[in-house]
Amino acid sequence: MTRLIHQVLMYDNEKDILDTVVPFLQEGLGAGEAVLTVGTAPNLSCLRQALGTDSDAVEFADSASWYVQPTRTIANYSSFIAENATARIRVVAEPGWETGTPAQISEWTRYESIINEAFADISASVLCLYDRRTTHPGLLDGALRTHPEIVEGACPRCNDAYLDPAAVCASVDRDPLPPPPPGAVRLPIDDDDLSALRSFLAGHARHHGMSRPRVNDLLVATTEVATNAIRHGRSPIGCQMWREDDDLIVQVTDAGHWQPDPVPGFVPPDPGSLSGFGLWGVRMLCALVQLRTGPAGTTVRLHVPCR
């Protein structure tokens, strides 16, 4: 079997987990597969106990650190796959998200969808867990559209609500971004020397109490996006910045019509090739990256948490 099996289990209680997940893991261990379980702390401890000594052969990771943001999560799975290149892979994946902003919910839905494409050729069985009692309906709805198979009563069946990844990605990027607030600060970018832009951003970021490592993330990500606009976009190029809850948002706009791939920059580029590094790096650095391109030009909006 050389293709990805990507299933979802929406559970209502611990018994659902034990009835489905424990046999799923045991089957993988019995077949000598590389087995990874990512879950919330209570579920990890419950599964460890149920597996007994078998749990020694399972790699466990906490959802809270594994699912920080989509690009890093994909990078985590890519690393696990690379480390176990010769084995068939089996993963229990519980994102553990309960809620989020509409943009975050869309982005996580896109993430689940990208998995189908990015890892299509990986010989792996992935069972995703969603707690129906606590998870935001928008996330549950997204999970229904992004898993080709659904597990109910310990039996998988084909999911009729599944949508093609290109359709999911297009729907995420279809909604226009809300306009920047009136208080947003702005700076035109009319020089390829971006040190002035960085001083401007760093000054405002510190004013908002952003920590030093996050300021650096913001500067590296913005420099990359601005460089891209200078090299491939059209003037006028501008930068705006504002605070939104705990995040600082930086937006770079230009008058060009960038037409990126349908799923640009989510998957780690091939180590043998250096193309595609920039946007992937930007996504690694930011909590959220939103791209919009249309007749009015191209907009890239970066969200970086202050802490």
Added chain:
Amino acid sequence: MESWFTRRSVGELLPGDHAWLSYHGREEHDHVIGAFLRDGLAGADKVIYIADDGRAELPDLRSRYRLEPETYLRSGQLAILPQEETCLTRGVFDPARMTTTLREVLDRAETERFRGVRVTVDMTSAFRRGSGRDGVLECEARVEAAISPSTMAMAICQVDARSCTTEELIALKERHEVLVGADPYFDDGVLSITPTFHPRGLRLSGELDGARHAVFAESLRKVVDRGGEVHLDLAGLRFIDLGALSMMAGAAMHLDARVVLDNPSNELADVVELVSSRLLPWLEIGDGEAR
């Protein structure tokens, strides 16, 4: 505790500077001393090279800078003085003789109406003769006394670091107020790129982004062409963009060289670590030590 010293690139040396160079190989020696001689000859300075074994010590000015030493020797602007005639007495290093020679040289240059005087002397073999160490240290004190008040003379004392003990090097270094190093390949006030020789590589300071990728690529090519492991000292680098990191990885990948990033700030190391897992297996973080 190196804060007592002033570090200057060879092009920044000023009259009155009695500078110190401990080189780790011919390449570094020729790079720094070559620039010192070229700047003097191309200007209107008298240039004096006090050599242990004559012409062989001189950097190849012809291939490096298309300067013909013969022309300058004939005109008297360049003088190569053997140590035997300038600072040895019966084969033993003689500080008093060296001081006399130096004073004569300075006086003569003044009457010959040169703009300035540049003196360089390699102490490596002097160190090994008779009362070497103490003689050299005494001599250094006298050179300091002769050069420091001068408004037209500057000097570089050199020693091959590989032939001295650490204690000897420290003792010698303490006799100098200025440590001289290579001129930067590039410096525009925002970014400076300077070659390093021990370990071999580049020292980057300031900010490196897309506006300076081209000059960085050129400098990187120069150092990669020198072969072997490449160290990039990032201690003074406040910012680096993803494109420049990618160029470093590209150099390592295409030329099969090891590229080590030394002394990055915490923020910079975080970025490298974040993106390195897959894309940049070619780069590693180091502490400035060659392996």
